Amino acid sequence: MKKLFIAVLLVLLLAGCPKPDEEAPEVMITHPANGVEIYDDTVYVQITATDERGVDSVELYINDTLAIAFTKRPFEYYWITTNYPDSSVCSLFAIAYDYSGNTGYSDTISVTIRKNQRPIVSKPFGELPDEGIINTLYTFNATATDTDDDSVYIRFAWGDGDTSLWSSLVKSGDTISMEHRFINAGTYTIKAQAKDKRGRLSFWSEGISFKIVEQALHSLDGVNDFTNEMIAGIDPTGDITEAGQPTPHPLDLDTLWADIWNGKLWIGFKAYASNYGLAYGIYIFPNEIASSGATSDPWERNVFYTTGNDTIFPTYILYFWHENNDSITSANLCKFQTNWNYTNIGSDKFIYNKNNDFLEISLPLQDIGNPDSVFIELFTTGGDKHAQDTSPDDPNVQFPNPDWSDIKTGISKAVKVK
CATH class of the missing domain: 2.60.40.10 (Immunoglobulins)
Incomplete structure (x- = not known):
């Protein structure tokens, strides 16, 4: 009887003892994902670990080197990647330990470090x-x-x-x-x-x-807003006379104003033509007085530019035809490129104010090749003849009366616009 009692007691004692813990904890890296490319200098790493009897600690390994050991939750780590070369392939895995000494291993993930270059x-x-x-x-x-x-x-x-x-x-x-x-x-x-x-x-x-x-230096309004510092040329008023014509004579030129401002070449002068049909011409030399290679004036007029014994033509010429009804009926920018090309210019680039006889021009510098400097000379002429008057005053062009002969007259006093 005594032996039976002892046997029953042993069975009861053994039944009440817990089984030994042989289950390893489960652990996985939930962020970042396997195979991703990482562009950030700081990478958030998240680990989850579970065990029926509790997780004691977790370790994170990067490239087989212990990065951090956790003894409490959360199992989160901010991984600094600035010292890794571009295209570095890195492996990450985690190990979890329970209180019974069991060890669980996560799957190994692989990520590629990409250097996010500055834009x-x-x-x-x-x-x-x-x-x-x-x-x-x-x-x-x-x-x-x-x-x-x-x-x-x-x-x-x-x-x-x-x-x-x-x-x-x-x-x-x-x-x-x-x-x-x-x-x-x-x-x-x-x-x-x-x-x-x-x-x-x-x-x-x-x-x-x-x-x-606060306000614009120039505006294309036909009002003379040029200052004395912008005078590019002077020609004496009254150096042309003709019976039956007013004074100043329609062909007469006096002061030439010019300025470079706001990316444009601004030119202004008195246009006394009134009821007289004539042309205003402006020779334009970008950067320096040099030949364009042209062999004639674009309108076949007997006008050219002379430097000593050389007869040359500029790259650009502005021509305005003043009709005898006191209006500008034609305005052209002529450019030489193996031959003369004509571009009509409109009211956005010039204005003639017949109330004060003022012709004002606003020519974008890009229309003449964006030069660093500009040289100009203004003249009047009629039909296909030579220059009758100029500004600035040119010793080659001295006609007290209009001269409609077929002689060729070279102008020679182009001035640099300040």
Whole structure:
């Protein structure tokens, strides 16, 4: 009986003892995903680990080297990748330990480190005048490229304390345009910056300088707003006379005004033609007085330019025909390229104010090749004849009365526009 009691007691004791823990914890890396390319300098690594009787600790290995050991949740790690070369392939796995000493291993994942290069942004550009006017909208452009071919945003710093919002997301290599108005006069430096879709910023671009003034120096309105500093030539009034014609004579020229401003060549002079039909010609030499290679005047007039013994023709000639009804009926910019090419110019480039006999011209410098400097000489003529008068005063052209002979007359006093 005693033996039976002991046996029953042993069975009961054995039944009440827990089984030994032989189950390993389960562990896995849930972020990042296997096989991804990583462009960030800091990578979020997340590990999950479970065990019926609890997880004691977790270890994370990167390229078989212990990166961090966790003794409590959460099992999260911020991995700095800045020291890894571009295209580095890295392996990650985790080990979890339970309180019984069992060990669980995660699957090994592989990720590729990509260096997210800074985007590159151009300096701002656009069709801007030399000087802007306050409270006027101007358009600025910039182009950004990204080595990783990421899409990009662009913004502008206007130099007046204001910075634009980021543009919409555009493809690498696309151009963004934004408008801005400046409230106060001054000189502003405008810059651009790009940001790729992953948030990597470019350096600020090289700046462009943009001067803003309170009012325009010139406006194409037929009113003489030139200053004495802009006088390019002087010819004495009254050096041409003709019976039955007023004074000054319709062919007579006096002061020639010229200026380069806001990307344009501005020219103004008194056009006394009234009821007289004649041509106004302006020879234009970009950069230097040199031959274009032409062998005649574009209108076959007996006018040419002379430097000593050389007979030359400029690259550009402006011709205006003044009809005897006191109006300009033809305006042409003639350019020589193996032969003369004619471009009609309209009211956006010249105006004749017959109320004050003033002809004003505003010719974009890009129309004459964007020269660094310009030389000009103005003359009057009629039909297919030679020059009758000039400004500045030219010793080759001295006709007290209009001379309609077929002699050839060379003008020789082109002046540099200041």
